[in-house]
Amino acid sequence: MALSTLKITNFRCIEAAALSLSEDENYFFGDNGAGKTSILEAAYFLGRGRSFRTHRPGRLVRDGMAGFSVVGHVSWSGHDVVLGVEGSRGGVQARIGGAPAESLSGLAERLAVQVIDPEVHRLVEEGPGRRRRFLDWGVFHVKPGFLGAWRRYQRALKQRNAALRQGLAAERVTAWDPELIVAAQQITGLREDYVAALTQGAALAAADLLGATVSLEYERGWAGDGNLTDALADSLARDRRHGRTHAGPHRADLKIRFEDKPARDRVSRGQQKLLAAALVLAQLDLLRDATGHRGVLLLDDPAAELDAESLKRLMNRVAGMGVQRLITGLDERGLAPTASAARFTVSAGRVSKLV
Ligand SMILES: Nc1ncnc2c1ncn2[C@@H]1O[C@H](COP(=O)(O)OP(=O)(O)OP(=O)(O)O)[C@@H](O)[C@H]1O
Ligand SMILES: [Mg+2]
Known part of the structure:
Protein backbone atom coordinates (compact mmCIF):
# COMPACT_ATOMS: atom_id res chain seq x y z
CA MET A 1 0.00 0.00 0.00
CA ALA A 2 1.08 3.55 -0.65
CA LEU A 3 -0.43 7.00 -0.44
CA SER A 4 -0.44 8.45 -3.94
CA THR A 5 -2.15 11.74 -3.09
CA LEU A 6 -2.71 13.74 0.06
CA LYS A 7 -5.12 16.65 0.27
CA ILE A 8 -5.01 18.66 3.48
CA THR A 9 -7.49 21.40 4.41
CA ASN A 10 -7.45 23.64 7.51
CA PHE A 11 -5.15 21.29 9.39
CA ARG A 12 -2.85 23.13 11.86
CA CYS A 13 -1.10 25.93 9.88
CA ILE A 14 -2.01 24.40 6.51
CA GLU A 15 -4.94 26.09 4.82
CA ALA A 16 -4.87 23.97 1.69
CA ALA A 17 -2.33 21.59 0.21
CA ALA A 18 -2.74 19.00 -2.53
CA LEU A 19 0.27 16.73 -2.84
CA SER A 20 1.07 14.10 -5.38
CA LEU A 21 3.44 11.67 -3.66
CA SER A 22 6.11 9.26 -4.82
CA GLU A 23 5.34 5.66 -3.83
CA ASP A 24 8.90 5.51 -2.64
CA GLU A 25 10.69 8.48 -1.16
CA ASN A 26 9.26 11.94 -0.33
CA TYR A 27 11.14 14.78 1.35
CA PHE A 28 9.73 17.88 2.98
CA PHE A 29 12.21 20.65 3.70
CA GLY A 30 11.57 23.94 5.44
CA ASP A 31 12.35 26.16 8.41
CA ASN A 32 11.14 25.70 11.97
CA GLY A 33 7.40 26.23 12.22
CA ALA A 34 6.90 25.91 8.45
CA GLY A 35 4.41 23.02 8.74
CA LYS A 36 6.55 19.94 7.98
CA THR A 37 5.47 17.86 10.96
CA SER A 38 1.87 18.93 10.33
CA ILE A 39 1.99 17.24 6.91
CA LEU A 40 3.16 13.96 8.45
CA GLU A 41 0.57 14.37 11.19
CA ALA A 42 -2.15 14.68 8.54
CA ALA A 43 -0.94 11.51 6.79
CA TYR A 44 -0.87 9.71 10.15
CA PHE A 45 -4.38 10.87 10.95
CA LEU A 46 -5.61 9.35 7.72
CA GLY A 47 -4.31 5.91 8.75
CA ARG A 48 -5.00 6.08 12.47
CA GLY A 49 -7.88 8.44 13.07
CA ARG A 50 -5.75 10.21 15.63
CA SER A 51 -2.59 12.30 15.89
CA PHE A 52 0.83 11.36 17.26
CA ARG A 53 1.07 14.79 18.90
CA THR A 54 -2.26 15.36 20.62
CA HIS A 55 -5.33 13.45 21.81
CA ARG A 56 -7.59 16.37 20.98
CA PRO A 57 -8.64 16.64 17.35
CA GLY A 58 -9.80 20.20 18.08
CA ARG A 59 -6.17 21.28 18.42
CA LEU A 60 -5.56 20.26 14.82
CA VAL A 61 -8.22 22.57 13.40
CA ARG A 62 -6.63 25.64 11.86
CA ASP A 63 -7.20 28.72 14.01
CA GLY A 64 -10.53 30.35 13.29
CA MET A 65 -11.93 27.39 11.28
CA ALA A 66 -14.69 24.95 12.23
CA GLY A 67 -13.01 21.74 11.12
CA PHE A 68 -10.23 20.10 9.10
CA SER A 69 -10.20 17.45 6.44
CA VAL A 70 -7.58 15.08 5.07
CA VAL A 71 -8.23 13.01 1.95
CA GLY A 72 -5.86 10.57 0.28
CA HIS A 73 -5.77 7.96 -2.47
CA VAL A 74 -4.30 4.70 -1.28
CA SER A 75 -3.31 1.88 -3.57
CA TRP A 76 -4.39 -1.19 -1.66
CA SER A 77 -4.42 -4.85 -2.68
CA GLY A 78 -4.20 -3.88 -6.34
CA HIS A 79 -6.93 -1.27 -6.33
CA ASP A 80 -7.27 2.36 -5.47
CA VAL A 81 -9.33 3.53 -2.50
CA VAL A 82 -10.08 7.05 -1.29
CA LEU A 83 -9.79 7.56 2.43
CA GLY A 84 -10.98 10.67 4.19
CA VAL A 85 -11.16 12.07 7.71
CA GLU A 86 -12.93 15.13 8.93
CA GLY A 87 -12.26 16.44 12.39
CA SER A 88 -13.51 19.18 14.65
CA ARG A 89 -13.84 19.92 18.34
CA GLY A 90 -16.88 17.64 18.24
CA GLY A 91 -15.04 14.55 17.03
CA VAL A 92 -13.77 12.66 14.02
CA GLN A 93 -15.59 11.09 11.09
CA ALA A 94 -13.92 8.70 8.66
CA ARG A 95 -14.87 8.07 5.04
CA ILE A 96 -13.89 5.09 2.95
CA GLY A 97 -14.57 5.23 -0.76
CA GLY A 98 -16.70 8.33 -0.16
CA ALA A 99 -19.09 6.66 2.29
CA PRO A 100 -19.07 7.32 6.04
CA ALA A 101 -17.20 4.55 7.87
CA GLU A 102 -18.60 2.95 11.00
CA SER A 103 -15.31 2.96 12.85
CA LEU A 104 -11.80 4.31 12.51
CA SER A 105 -10.36 0.80 12.25
CA GLY A 106 -11.39 0.75 8.57
CA LEU A 107 -8.81 3.48 7.98
CA ALA A 108 -6.06 1.55 9.75
CA GLU A 109 -6.88 -1.58 7.78
CA ARG A 110 -6.30 0.23 4.49
CA LEU A 111 -3.42 2.50 5.44
CA ALA A 112 -0.74 1.02 7.69
CA VAL A 113 1.18 4.06 8.82
CA GLN A 114 4.01 4.26 11.34
CA VAL A 115 5.99 7.21 12.63
CA ILE A 116 9.51 7.78 13.89
CA ASP A 117 9.61 11.29 15.28
CA PRO A 118 11.72 13.08 17.89
CA GLU A 119 9.34 11.71 20.57
CA VAL A 120 9.71 8.06 19.55
CA HIS A 121 12.07 7.40 22.49
CA ARG A 122 9.00 7.60 24.75
CA LEU A 123 8.14 4.09 23.59
CA ARG A 269 18.49 9.32 24.74
CA GLY A 270 19.96 8.77 21.27
CA GLN A 271 20.08 5.04 21.88
CA GLN A 272 16.45 5.10 23.04
CA LYS A 273 15.54 6.70 19.75
CA LEU A 274 17.44 4.07 17.75
CA LEU A 275 15.98 1.28 19.85
CA ALA A 276 12.42 2.56 19.41
CA ALA A 277 13.12 3.04 15.68
CA ALA A 278 14.32 -0.58 15.49
CA LEU A 279 10.99 -1.73 16.97
CA VAL A 280 9.00 0.36 14.51
CA LEU A 281 11.01 -0.91 11.55
CA ALA A 282 10.65 -4.50 12.78
CA GLN A 283 6.86 -3.99 12.81
CA LEU A 284 6.87 -2.81 9.22
CA ASP A 285 9.05 -5.76 8.16
CA LEU A 286 6.69 -8.14 9.90
CA LEU A 287 3.67 -6.49 8.30
CA ARG A 288 5.18 -6.99 4.85
CA ASP A 289 6.14 -10.62 5.56
CA ALA A 290 2.73 -11.48 7.00
CA THR A 291 0.42 -9.57 4.66
CA GLY A 292 2.44 -8.43 1.65
CA HIS A 293 1.60 -4.79 2.46
CA ARG A 294 4.53 -2.39 2.40
CA GLY A 295 3.26 0.19 4.84
CA VAL A 296 3.98 3.91 5.02
CA LEU A 297 6.74 5.27 7.24
CA LEU A 298 6.78 8.85 8.47
CA LEU A 299 10.23 10.04 9.49
CA ASP A 300 9.93 13.39 11.22
CA ASP A 301 13.27 15.15 11.59
CA PRO A 302 15.24 11.89 11.71
CA ALA A 303 18.46 13.85 12.26
CA ALA A 304 17.35 15.01 15.73
CA GLU A 305 19.40 13.41 18.55
CA LEU A 306 21.42 11.22 16.17
CA ASP A 307 25.09 11.42 15.30
CA ALA A 308 26.03 11.35 11.62
CA GLU A 309 26.89 7.64 11.60
CA SER A 310 23.67 6.59 13.38
CA LEU A 311 21.56 8.73 11.08
CA LYS A 312 23.22 7.14 8.05
CA ARG A 313 22.55 3.63 9.36
CA LEU A 314 18.89 4.50 10.01
CA MET A 315 18.38 6.07 6.58
CA ASN A 316 20.11 3.15 4.83
CA ARG A 317 18.04 0.56 6.61
CA VAL A 318 14.83 2.44 5.91
CA ALA A 319 15.71 2.82 2.21
CA GLY A 320 16.24 -0.94 1.92
CA MET A 321 12.83 -1.86 3.36
CA GLY A 322 10.68 -0.97 0.37
CA VAL A 323 8.22 1.08 2.46
CA GLN A 324 6.90 4.42 1.25
CA ARG A 325 8.70 7.19 3.15
CA LEU A 326 7.63 10.72 4.02
CA ILE A 327 10.69 12.41 5.51
CA THR A 328 11.11 15.90 6.96
CA GLY A 329 14.21 17.96 7.62
CA LEU A 330 15.42 21.53 7.85
CA ASP A 331 17.55 20.80 4.79
CA GLU A 332 19.19 17.88 3.00
CA ARG A 333 22.12 17.54 5.38
CA GLY A 334 22.66 13.94 6.43
CA LEU A 335 19.58 12.74 4.54
CA ALA A 336 20.97 12.27 1.02
CA PRO A 337 17.76 12.00 -1.02
CA THR A 338 18.12 9.93 -4.17
CA ALA A 339 17.66 11.53 -7.60
CA SER A 340 14.23 9.93 -7.99
CA ALA A 341 12.86 11.20 -4.64
CA ALA A 342 9.94 13.65 -4.65
CA ARG A 343 10.98 16.88 -2.92
CA PHE A 344 8.72 19.49 -1.43
CA THR A 345 9.49 22.78 0.22
CA VAL A 346 7.30 23.95 3.06
CA SER A 347 7.04 27.58 4.07
CA ALA A 348 4.43 29.20 6.33
CA GLY A 349 1.96 26.35 5.80
CA ARG A 350 2.37 26.30 2.01
CA VAL A 351 3.77 23.26 0.28
CA SER A 352 5.32 23.27 -3.18
CA LYS A 353 6.85 20.45 -5.14
CA LEU A 354 10.32 20.90 -6.57
CA VAL A 355 10.66 19.71 -10.14
N1 LIG B 1 -4.45 24.73 15.11
C1 LIG B 1 -3.52 25.50 14.53
N2 LIG B 1 -3.86 26.51 13.72
C2 LIG B 1 -2.94 27.29 13.13
N3 LIG B 1 -1.62 27.09 13.27
C3 LIG B 1 -1.22 26.08 14.06
C4 LIG B 1 -2.13 25.23 14.73
N4 LIG B 1 -1.45 24.32 15.44
C5 LIG B 1 -0.16 24.58 15.24
N5 LIG B 1 0.01 25.64 14.42
C6 LIG B 1 1.25 26.24 13.92
O1 LIG B 1 1.72 25.45 12.85
C7 LIG B 1 3.09 25.74 12.67
C8 LIG B 1 3.81 24.58 12.04
O2 LIG B 1 4.03 23.56 12.96
P1 LIG B 1 4.89 22.27 12.59
O3 LIG B 1 5.11 21.58 13.86
O4 LIG B 1 4.24 21.53 11.49
O5 LIG B 1 6.25 22.92 12.03
P2 LIG B 1 7.58 22.21 11.54
O6 LIG B 1 7.84 22.64 10.15
O7 LIG B 1 7.52 20.77 11.78
O8 LIG B 1 8.66 22.89 12.50
P3 LIG B 1 9.99 22.31 13.22
O9 LIG B 1 11.09 22.36 12.19
O10 LIG B 1 10.23 23.29 14.32
O11 LIG B 1 9.69 20.95 13.71
C9 LIG B 1 3.61 26.21 14.02
O12 LIG B 1 4.12 27.50 13.89
C10 LIG B 1 2.38 26.21 14.91
O13 LIG B 1 2.31 27.34 15.73
MG1 LIG C 1 8.51 19.56 13.08
Whole structure:
Protein backbone atom coordinates (compact mmCIF):
# COMPACT_ATOMS: atom_id res chain seq x y z
CA MET A 1 0.00 0.00 0.00
CA ALA A 2 1.08 3.55 -0.65
CA LEU A 3 -0.43 7.00 -0.44
CA SER A 4 -0.44 8.45 -3.94
CA THR A 5 -2.15 11.74 -3.09
CA LEU A 6 -2.71 13.74 0.06
CA LYS A 7 -5.12 16.65 0.27
CA ILE A 8 -5.01 18.66 3.48
CA THR A 9 -7.49 21.40 4.41
CA ASN A 10 -7.45 23.64 7.51
CA PHE A 11 -5.15 21.29 9.39
CA ARG A 12 -2.85 23.13 11.86
CA CYS A 13 -1.10 25.93 9.88
CA ILE A 14 -2.01 24.40 6.51
CA GLU A 15 -4.94 26.09 4.82
CA ALA A 16 -4.87 23.97 1.69
CA ALA A 17 -2.33 21.59 0.21
CA ALA A 18 -2.74 19.00 -2.53
CA LEU A 19 0.27 16.73 -2.84
CA SER A 20 1.07 14.10 -5.38
CA LEU A 21 3.44 11.67 -3.66
CA SER A 22 6.11 9.26 -4.82
CA GLU A 23 5.34 5.66 -3.83
CA ASP A 24 8.90 5.51 -2.64
CA GLU A 25 10.69 8.48 -1.16
CA ASN A 26 9.26 11.94 -0.33
CA TYR A 27 11.14 14.78 1.35
CA PHE A 28 9.73 17.88 2.98
CA PHE A 29 12.21 20.65 3.70
CA GLY A 30 11.57 23.94 5.44
CA ASP A 31 12.35 26.16 8.41
CA ASN A 32 11.14 25.70 11.97
CA GLY A 33 7.40 26.23 12.22
CA ALA A 34 6.90 25.91 8.45
CA GLY A 35 4.41 23.02 8.74
CA LYS A 36 6.55 19.94 7.98
CA THR A 37 5.47 17.86 10.96
CA SER A 38 1.87 18.93 10.33
CA ILE A 39 1.99 17.24 6.91
CA LEU A 40 3.16 13.96 8.45
CA GLU A 41 0.57 14.37 11.19
CA ALA A 42 -2.15 14.68 8.54
CA ALA A 43 -0.94 11.51 6.79
CA TYR A 44 -0.87 9.71 10.15
CA PHE A 45 -4.38 10.87 10.95
CA LEU A 46 -5.61 9.35 7.72
CA GLY A 47 -4.31 5.91 8.75
CA ARG A 48 -5.00 6.08 12.47
CA GLY A 49 -7.88 8.44 13.07
CA ARG A 50 -5.75 10.21 15.63
CA SER A 51 -2.59 12.30 15.89
CA PHE A 52 0.83 11.36 17.26
CA ARG A 53 1.07 14.79 18.90
CA THR A 54 -2.26 15.36 20.62
CA HIS A 55 -5.33 13.45 21.81
CA ARG A 56 -7.59 16.37 20.98
CA PRO A 57 -8.64 16.64 17.35
CA GLY A 58 -9.80 20.20 18.08
CA ARG A 59 -6.17 21.28 18.42
CA LEU A 60 -5.56 20.26 14.82
CA VAL A 61 -8.22 22.57 13.40
CA ARG A 62 -6.63 25.64 11.86
CA ASP A 63 -7.20 28.72 14.01
CA GLY A 64 -10.53 30.35 13.29
CA MET A 65 -11.93 27.39 11.28
CA ALA A 66 -14.69 24.95 12.23
CA GLY A 67 -13.01 21.74 11.12
CA PHE A 68 -10.23 20.10 9.10
CA SER A 69 -10.20 17.45 6.44
CA VAL A 70 -7.58 15.08 5.07
CA VAL A 71 -8.23 13.01 1.95
CA GLY A 72 -5.86 10.57 0.28
CA HIS A 73 -5.77 7.96 -2.47
CA VAL A 74 -4.30 4.70 -1.28
CA SER A 75 -3.31 1.88 -3.57
CA TRP A 76 -4.39 -1.19 -1.66
CA SER A 77 -4.42 -4.85 -2.68
CA GLY A 78 -4.20 -3.88 -6.34
CA HIS A 79 -6.93 -1.27 -6.33
CA ASP A 80 -7.27 2.36 -5.47
CA VAL A 81 -9.33 3.53 -2.50
CA VAL A 82 -10.08 7.05 -1.29
CA LEU A 83 -9.79 7.56 2.43
CA GLY A 84 -10.98 10.67 4.19
CA VAL A 85 -11.16 12.07 7.71
CA GLU A 86 -12.93 15.13 8.93
CA GLY A 87 -12.26 16.44 12.39
CA SER A 88 -13.51 19.18 14.65
CA ARG A 89 -13.84 19.92 18.34
CA GLY A 90 -16.88 17.64 18.24
CA GLY A 91 -15.04 14.55 17.03
CA VAL A 92 -13.77 12.66 14.02
CA GLN A 93 -15.59 11.09 11.09
CA ALA A 94 -13.92 8.70 8.66
CA ARG A 95 -14.87 8.07 5.04
CA ILE A 96 -13.89 5.09 2.95
CA GLY A 97 -14.57 5.23 -0.76
CA GLY A 98 -16.70 8.33 -0.16
CA ALA A 99 -19.09 6.66 2.29
CA PRO A 100 -19.07 7.32 6.04
CA ALA A 101 -17.20 4.55 7.87
CA GLU A 102 -18.60 2.95 11.00
CA SER A 103 -15.31 2.96 12.85
CA LEU A 104 -11.80 4.31 12.51
CA SER A 105 -10.36 0.80 12.25
CA GLY A 106 -11.39 0.75 8.57
CA LEU A 107 -8.81 3.48 7.98
CA ALA A 108 -6.06 1.55 9.75
CA GLU A 109 -6.88 -1.58 7.78
CA ARG A 110 -6.30 0.23 4.49
CA LEU A 111 -3.42 2.50 5.44
CA ALA A 112 -0.74 1.02 7.69
CA VAL A 113 1.18 4.06 8.82
CA GLN A 114 4.01 4.26 11.34
CA VAL A 115 5.99 7.21 12.63
CA ILE A 116 9.51 7.78 13.89
CA ASP A 117 9.61 11.29 15.28
CA PRO A 118 11.72 13.08 17.89
CA GLU A 119 9.34 11.71 20.57
CA VAL A 120 9.71 8.06 19.55
CA HIS A 121 12.07 7.40 22.49
CA ARG A 122 9.00 7.60 24.75
CA LEU A 123 8.14 4.09 23.59
CA VAL A 124 11.15 2.86 25.58
CA GLU A 125 11.09 5.40 28.38
CA GLU A 126 7.45 5.77 29.39
CA GLY A 127 4.89 3.49 30.98
CA PRO A 128 3.30 0.41 29.39
CA GLY A 129 0.29 2.16 27.80
CA ARG A 130 2.32 3.42 24.85
CA ARG A 131 3.91 0.00 24.32
CA ARG A 132 0.51 -1.73 24.44
CA ARG A 133 -0.82 0.60 21.74
CA PHE A 134 2.33 -0.01 19.69
CA LEU A 135 1.92 -3.76 20.07
CA ASP A 136 -1.78 -3.75 19.29
CA TRP A 137 -1.30 -1.82 16.04
CA GLY A 138 0.97 -4.62 14.85
CA VAL A 139 -1.24 -7.45 16.11
CA PHE A 140 -4.29 -5.80 14.53
CA HIS A 141 -2.58 -5.75 11.14
CA VAL A 142 -1.30 -9.32 11.08
CA LYS A 143 -3.85 -11.24 13.21
CA PRO A 144 -7.37 -10.93 11.78
CA GLY A 145 -9.16 -12.11 14.96
CA PHE A 146 -7.58 -9.51 17.19
CA LEU A 147 -9.96 -6.58 16.75
CA GLY A 148 -13.05 -8.64 17.63
CA ALA A 149 -11.40 -10.13 20.72
CA TRP A 150 -10.18 -6.72 21.81
CA ARG A 151 -13.65 -5.20 21.46
CA ARG A 152 -15.26 -8.06 23.41
CA TYR A 153 -12.65 -7.68 26.11
CA GLN A 154 -13.13 -3.91 26.38
CA ARG A 155 -16.89 -4.31 26.62
CA ALA A 156 -16.69 -6.90 29.42
CA LEU A 157 -14.00 -4.90 31.25
CA LYS A 158 -16.08 -1.73 31.11
CA GLN A 159 -19.11 -3.52 32.55
CA ARG A 160 -17.05 -5.22 35.26
CA ASN A 161 -15.43 -1.92 36.25
CA ALA A 162 -18.81 -0.21 36.33
CA ALA A 163 -20.09 -2.93 38.71
CA LEU A 164 -16.98 -2.44 40.87
CA ARG A 165 -17.40 1.33 40.96
CA GLN A 166 -21.04 1.04 41.93
CA GLY A 167 -20.05 -1.28 44.81
CA LEU A 168 -22.35 -4.07 43.59
CA ALA A 169 -22.31 -7.54 45.19
CA ALA A 170 -19.33 -9.74 44.30
CA GLU A 171 -21.40 -12.03 42.05
CA ARG A 172 -22.57 -9.03 40.00
CA VAL A 173 -18.87 -8.27 39.39
CA THR A 174 -17.70 -11.80 38.66
CA ALA A 175 -20.66 -12.36 36.33
CA TRP A 176 -18.49 -10.64 33.69
CA ASP A 177 -15.48 -12.88 34.28
CA PRO A 178 -16.29 -15.73 31.84
CA GLU A 179 -16.62 -13.32 28.91
CA LEU A 180 -13.59 -11.35 30.04
CA ILE A 181 -11.45 -14.47 30.40
CA VAL A 182 -12.32 -15.93 26.98
CA ALA A 183 -11.46 -12.66 25.22
CA ALA A 184 -8.33 -12.25 27.39
CA GLN A 185 -7.09 -15.71 26.34
CA GLN A 186 -7.51 -14.80 22.68
CA ILE A 187 -5.75 -11.45 23.09
CA THR A 188 -2.92 -13.00 25.08
CA GLY A 189 -2.35 -15.79 22.56
CA LEU A 190 -2.31 -13.41 19.60
CA ARG A 191 -0.03 -10.89 21.34
CA GLU A 192 2.37 -13.64 22.45
CA ASP A 193 2.62 -15.04 18.92
CA TYR A 194 3.17 -11.56 17.57
CA VAL A 195 5.91 -10.68 20.07
CA ALA A 196 7.69 -13.97 19.34
CA ALA A 197 7.84 -12.98 15.67
CA LEU A 198 8.64 -9.33 16.38
CA THR A 199 11.57 -10.06 18.68
CA GLN A 200 13.53 -11.64 15.82
CA GLY A 201 13.08 -8.63 13.55
CA ALA A 202 13.75 -6.20 16.40
CA ALA A 203 16.99 -8.02 17.26
CA LEU A 204 18.16 -7.76 13.64
CA ALA A 205 17.21 -4.09 13.31
CA ALA A 206 18.79 -3.21 16.65
CA ALA A 207 22.01 -5.06 15.78
CA ASP A 208 22.13 -3.01 12.60
CA LEU A 209 21.23 0.37 14.12
CA LEU A 210 22.89 0.08 17.53
CA GLY A 211 25.29 -2.83 17.35
CA ALA A 212 23.60 -4.18 20.49
CA THR A 213 21.65 -7.25 21.57
CA VAL A 214 17.96 -6.56 22.03
CA SER A 215 15.14 -8.90 22.97
CA LEU A 216 11.44 -8.52 23.71
CA GLU A 217 9.21 -10.28 26.15
CA TYR A 218 5.45 -10.08 26.58
CA GLU A 219 4.09 -9.62 30.09
CA ARG A 220 0.49 -10.74 30.25
CA GLY A 221 -0.85 -8.21 32.75
CA TRP A 222 -1.19 -10.28 35.89
CA ALA A 223 1.31 -11.55 38.40
CA GLY A 224 2.65 -15.09 38.54
CA ASP A 225 2.47 -17.98 36.11
CA GLY A 226 -1.13 -18.87 36.89
CA ASN A 227 -4.21 -18.30 34.78
CA LEU A 228 -6.36 -15.20 34.71
CA THR A 229 -9.25 -16.96 36.49
CA ASP A 230 -7.08 -17.34 39.59
CA ALA A 231 -5.58 -13.87 39.25
CA LEU A 232 -9.07 -12.30 39.12
CA ALA A 233 -10.15 -14.30 42.17
CA ASP A 234 -7.01 -13.21 44.04
CA SER A 235 -7.50 -9.54 43.25
CA LEU A 236 -11.27 -9.35 43.77
CA ALA A 237 -11.07 -7.73 47.22
CA ARG A 238 -8.57 -5.17 45.95
CA ASP A 239 -10.63 -4.59 42.79
CA ARG A 240 -13.68 -3.84 44.94
CA ARG A 241 -11.72 -1.47 47.16
CA HIS A 242 -10.34 0.51 44.23
CA GLY A 243 -13.30 0.24 41.90
CA ARG A 244 -11.36 -1.24 38.97
CA THR A 245 -9.98 -4.52 37.61
CA HIS A 246 -6.28 -5.02 38.34
CA ALA A 247 -5.54 -8.20 36.37
CA GLY A 248 -5.81 -8.72 32.62
CA PRO A 249 -4.36 -7.86 29.22
CA HIS A 250 -5.29 -4.18 29.71
CA ARG A 251 -2.34 -4.16 32.15
CA ALA A 252 0.10 -6.00 29.86
CA ASP A 253 3.53 -4.72 28.90
CA LEU A 254 6.20 -5.30 26.32
CA LYS A 255 9.49 -5.68 28.17
CA ILE A 256 12.50 -4.52 26.18
CA ARG A 257 15.92 -5.86 27.10
CA PHE A 258 19.12 -4.21 25.92
CA GLU A 259 22.37 -6.18 26.36
CA ASP A 260 20.29 -8.44 28.61
CA LYS A 261 19.25 -5.66 31.00
CA PRO A 262 15.98 -3.66 31.14
CA ALA A 263 16.41 -1.11 28.37
CA ARG A 264 14.91 1.83 30.20
CA ASP A 265 17.71 1.88 32.79
CA ARG A 266 20.50 1.30 30.34
CA VAL A 267 20.34 3.45 27.27
CA SER A 268 21.06 7.08 26.41
CA ARG A 269 18.49 9.32 24.74
CA GLY A 270 19.96 8.77 21.27
CA GLN A 271 20.08 5.04 21.88
CA GLN A 272 16.45 5.10 23.04
CA LYS A 273 15.54 6.70 19.75
CA LEU A 274 17.44 4.07 17.75
CA LEU A 275 15.98 1.28 19.85
CA ALA A 276 12.42 2.56 19.41
CA ALA A 277 13.12 3.04 15.68
CA ALA A 278 14.32 -0.58 15.49
CA LEU A 279 10.99 -1.73 16.97
CA VAL A 280 9.00 0.36 14.51
CA LEU A 281 11.01 -0.91 11.55
CA ALA A 282 10.65 -4.50 12.78
CA GLN A 283 6.86 -3.99 12.81
CA LEU A 284 6.87 -2.81 9.22
CA ASP A 285 9.05 -5.76 8.16
CA LEU A 286 6.69 -8.14 9.90
CA LEU A 287 3.67 -6.49 8.30
CA ARG A 288 5.18 -6.99 4.85
CA ASP A 289 6.14 -10.62 5.56
CA ALA A 290 2.73 -11.48 7.00
CA THR A 291 0.42 -9.57 4.66
CA GLY A 292 2.44 -8.43 1.65
CA HIS A 293 1.60 -4.79 2.46
CA ARG A 294 4.53 -2.39 2.40
CA GLY A 295 3.26 0.19 4.84
CA VAL A 296 3.98 3.91 5.02
CA LEU A 297 6.74 5.27 7.24
CA LEU A 298 6.78 8.85 8.47
CA LEU A 299 10.23 10.04 9.49
CA ASP A 300 9.93 13.39 11.22
CA ASP A 301 13.27 15.15 11.59
CA PRO A 302 15.24 11.89 11.71
CA ALA A 303 18.46 13.85 12.26
CA ALA A 304 17.35 15.01 15.73
CA GLU A 305 19.40 13.41 18.55
CA LEU A 306 21.42 11.22 16.17
CA ASP A 307 25.09 11.42 15.30
CA ALA A 308 26.03 11.35 11.62
CA GLU A 309 26.89 7.64 11.60
CA SER A 310 23.67 6.59 13.38
CA LEU A 311 21.56 8.73 11.08
CA LYS A 312 23.22 7.14 8.05
CA ARG A 313 22.55 3.63 9.36
CA LEU A 314 18.89 4.50 10.01
CA MET A 315 18.38 6.07 6.58
CA ASN A 316 20.11 3.15 4.83
CA ARG A 317 18.04 0.56 6.61
CA VAL A 318 14.83 2.44 5.91
CA ALA A 319 15.71 2.82 2.21
CA GLY A 320 16.24 -0.94 1.92
CA MET A 321 12.83 -1.86 3.36
CA GLY A 322 10.68 -0.97 0.37
CA VAL A 323 8.22 1.08 2.46
CA GLN A 324 6.90 4.42 1.25
CA ARG A 325 8.70 7.19 3.15
CA LEU A 326 7.63 10.72 4.02
CA ILE A 327 10.69 12.41 5.51
CA THR A 328 11.11 15.90 6.96
CA GLY A 329 14.21 17.96 7.62
CA LEU A 330 15.42 21.53 7.85
CA ASP A 331 17.55 20.80 4.79
CA GLU A 332 19.19 17.88 3.00
CA ARG A 333 22.12 17.54 5.38
CA GLY A 334 22.66 13.94 6.43
CA LEU A 335 19.58 12.74 4.54
CA ALA A 336 20.97 12.27 1.02
CA PRO A 337 17.76 12.00 -1.02
CA THR A 338 18.12 9.93 -4.17
CA ALA A 339 17.66 11.53 -7.60
CA SER A 340 14.23 9.93 -7.99
CA ALA A 341 12.86 11.20 -4.64
CA ALA A 342 9.94 13.65 -4.65
CA ARG A 343 10.98 16.88 -2.92
CA PHE A 344 8.72 19.49 -1.43
CA THR A 345 9.49 22.78 0.22
CA VAL A 346 7.30 23.95 3.06
CA SER A 347 7.04 27.58 4.07
CA ALA A 348 4.43 29.20 6.33
CA GLY A 349 1.96 26.35 5.80
CA ARG A 350 2.37 26.30 2.01
CA VAL A 351 3.77 23.26 0.28
CA SER A 352 5.32 23.27 -3.18
CA LYS A 353 6.85 20.45 -5.14
CA LEU A 354 10.32 20.90 -6.57
CA VAL A 355 10.66 19.71 -10.14
N1 LIG B 1 -4.45 24.73 15.11
C1 LIG B 1 -3.52 25.50 14.53
N2 LIG B 1 -3.86 26.51 13.72
C2 LIG B 1 -2.94 27.29 13.13
N3 LIG B 1 -1.62 27.09 13.27
C3 LIG B 1 -1.22 26.08 14.06
C4 LIG B 1 -2.13 25.23 14.73
N4 LIG B 1 -1.45 24.32 15.44
C5 LIG B 1 -0.16 24.58 15.24
N5 LIG B 1 0.01 25.64 14.42
C6 LIG B 1 1.25 26.24 13.92
O1 LIG B 1 1.72 25.45 12.85
C7 LIG B 1 3.09 25.74 12.67
C8 LIG B 1 3.81 24.58 12.04
O2 LIG B 1 4.03 23.56 12.96
P1 LIG B 1 4.89 22.27 12.59
O3 LIG B 1 5.11 21.58 13.86
O4 LIG B 1 4.24 21.53 11.49
O5 LIG B 1 6.25 22.92 12.03
P2 LIG B 1 7.58 22.21 11.54
O6 LIG B 1 7.84 22.64 10.15
O7 LIG B 1 7.52 20.77 11.78
O8 LIG B 1 8.66 22.89 12.50
P3 LIG B 1 9.99 22.31 13.22
O9 LIG B 1 11.09 22.36 12.19
O10 LIG B 1 10.23 23.29 14.32
O11 LIG B 1 9.69 20.95 13.71
C9 LIG B 1 3.61 26.21 14.02
O12 LIG B 1 4.12 27.50 13.89
C10 LIG B 1 2.38 26.21 14.91
O13 LIG B 1 2.31 27.34 15.73
MG1 LIG C 1 8.51 19.56 13.08
